[in-house]
Amino acid sequence: MEEGPAATQTETTGNADSGVSAESQPNEATGKVCSQTNPELDCNPPKEAAARINRMKLFDKVIQKSLEKFINHASFNRFAHSFCPLHKKDPQRMESIHKQFIEELRRSIQDDISRLIEEGWLEVKLNELDKLERAAKNNPGPAWRPSGVPEQDFCSYLMPYYQKQEAYMRLELKKIKAENAALAQKAQDGRENIAQTENRISAAVDEWKASVTEFERLASSLCPANVFDV
Incomplete structure (x- = not known):
């Protein structure tokens, strides 16, 4: 009876190892096929797609960090100071209200950010920014820089439109x-x-x-x- 669990664990480990090897074999075979058919073709995702994914992850990380900093400003001490009589009367109830307030505030801000990202086509605009960067690399001339005079910069932006x-x-x-x-x-x-x-x-x-x-x-x-x- 004592050897049963050990044997079962051994069999399970062996099955897991065989499953890993079975899953790894098609991947290795696919890599070999890709390298044999076209050595220059890389089976991994394109670099641009990986860069976009990393960029969106970085954007989400920055947003979450900024959100946390904003939430930290609404600390319990400040919240309790604003409702001092209620806090003195029932501190536990005030802590529960503050917790619900923070959760609702976080959810509301997160929903607004997601809606802005969706309605503003953030990913599409970032892709357009990549195209502009690639076009700027191919342009040997100096890039545009603001002159420091808003009127001139605004006119330089509107003049081509008015000329058209x-x-x-x-x-x-x-x-x-x-x-x-x-x-x-x-x-x-x-x-x-x-x-x-x-x-x-x-x-x-x-x-x-x-x-x-x-x-x-x-x-x-x-x-x-x-x-x-x-």
């Missing part, structure tokens, strides 16, 4: 002027067509009047008025 807007407005103005010129040409062509139509109508009316006059003259010459006098 000015170029866009100039292009739109050019298009509008071209459209207005085309419309003015169409209106001029319409006026000319109307004038030509009026001239043709006037000429036709003049011809009709001349033909009527000529007809009346011929009619009067062929049929004098005194012929019908009795």
Whole structure:
């Protein structure tokens, strides 16, 4: 009976060792396959992904440390000093209230920080910052530095935007002027067509009047008025 637990422990240890070796064998085989298929390909996670994970861990560590410093300012002594009559009346109850207050304050701050991280797309912005850093490395020119005059720095930031807007407005103005010129040409062509139509109508009316006059003259010459006098 005494050897049973020892034997069971030995078997368990052996099974655990075999499980570890079984788990390690596929990993070793995978590493060998990766190295054989492409020696330059590393099966480990990319360095950028590892850097992002470490950066988020560091950010979380800094946030937690700052939170702890903030929580330490709300110590029980300060809390009890603010509610001195209640503390003198029931110190244990005051300690319980302070504990609940600290837990609620910590949870509320942590929720607000998580919401800000999510709504502000912190990880995405940090990735964009990495892209800017890589682009800055490829740029041999000096990096931008504030001049110390807020007005100049603000103007230097807004000037490219306003220049783009000015170029866009100039292009739109050019298009509008071209459209207005085309419309003015169409209106001029319409006026000319109307004038030509009026001239043709006037000429036709003049011809009709001349033909009527000529007809009346011929009619009067062929049929004098005194012929019908009795």
